[in-house]
Amino acid sequence: MVRLRNLFAVVMLFGIYSLLSAALFVALDAVDVAFTEAAVGAGISTILMLATLALTNARERSVTRRRALALAICTVTGLVLVSAMVDLPVFGALEAPAHAHVVPRYLLDSYREIGVPNVVTSVLASYRGYDTLGEVTVIFTAGLGVLCVLGAGREPPADDREDG
Amino acid sequence: MEHHLVLRVAAKLLIPPILLFALYVQFHGDFGPGGGFQAGVIFGAGCILYGVVFGVDNLQRVVPAGVVRVLSAAGVLLYAGVGVWSLLSGGNYLDYGVLAADRVHGQHLGIMLVELGVGTTVSAVMIGLFYGFTSLRP
Known part of the structure; x- marks a missing residue:
């Protein structure tokens, strides 16, 4: 598991992730969505997050307390989503x-x-x-x-x- | 960013094609991929690129904050206004068929106008958000 505390790197990874999603949408023939993802996800929201970083600290404060409840909620929600995914029709x-x-x-x-x-x-x-x-x-x-x-x-x- | 020569030259080369591409996506959206949302964000991204590289004050000279505020409302008004126009022309709300002599032509006209409204609002809101974030001082 990779953990980044440098928020600048996190923002950049976010932008790269959006660009890759845009490429995925192109591969799925959803060019309209890919336009939006590339312009909003990789472009504008990255800029807005960088502007926010300029106002705050570029490093995440380290959290010493582990949040067991949050982990449990995330796990349960994830399991529910995965189990719902089983019923989805095959793509196309x-x-x-x-x-x-x-x-x-x-x-x-x-x-x-x-x-x-x-x-x-x-x-x-x-x-x-x-x-x-x-x-x-x-x-x-x-x-x-x-x-x-x-x-x-x-x-x-x-x-x-x-x-x- | 005055000292980033490569960035400034590259941005100068890129911004006009980005804005032109936004207009293409806007007005060719009936025939190819695209439409008001996509054109709006691409146009907004082009303007924001200008603001990032050449400074927000220069961008504010091109698109003043007051104009952005007016445009973001004007797009919604244009969209809703097309609906009212079709009401007054004797059709249902947002039924573009009655806007012209034959239905297909009216649909074309209506779609072009509402997409223009969408594009105006989206690009203005994007630029407005950029102004909002950059006007804050730490």
Whole structure:
């Protein structure tokens, strides 16, 4: 088991992990998700975590007390997730529920109804337009909330600014 | 980062293609992979790269914090506004088919507009978060 206390290295590993996940998504033909993962996971969140590191310490404080309860909760949750994974349909299986319900209609009729070759776009923006409106609202309110917590709405005093 | 010459030159070369690629992903999302979310984060990442390498103050000159705040709300308003427009045109909320003379053309128009709204909000929120984190002093 590898344990890192240098948080800078942890952030970098996180970015590499995201980039590898993006490559995995490309391999699974989910290019839209791969775009997002590469730009958000490897790019922006790495920058934000580095900006946070600049405000705090770059080394994790060593924890002497072992937390038995936390370990137990993690183990139980992990076991539940693994046992749920057993029931998942095989990847790409035609009879999987995700491919059975409305998907045939989207794949067969969306070009005639929407006229957009990319089915992902027509599902996301047209068939599921309500969901996407909700998602955009969530992004907006989440950004607003983070900025409120950080207190970023206030203009800094003019002499407090420094260049670069 | 004034002394990192390689970084500055590489960033200068990379930022225009990143922004152009974001616009391509935005407006070609109907035909290829991509769409508003992806274009928004790519555009935001390009701007943030500029801010990281050339300083937040230079980025603030290009995209002032007030503009970012207005744009992040304007994207949601544009999306919801398309819904209201389709209501006023006699259809259901967010039913883009009624926006133009024939349904397929209306769907195209509606999808392009809502994707533009998504991209605007996402990129503005990303840049706004960057401003929020960098405005803090330890």
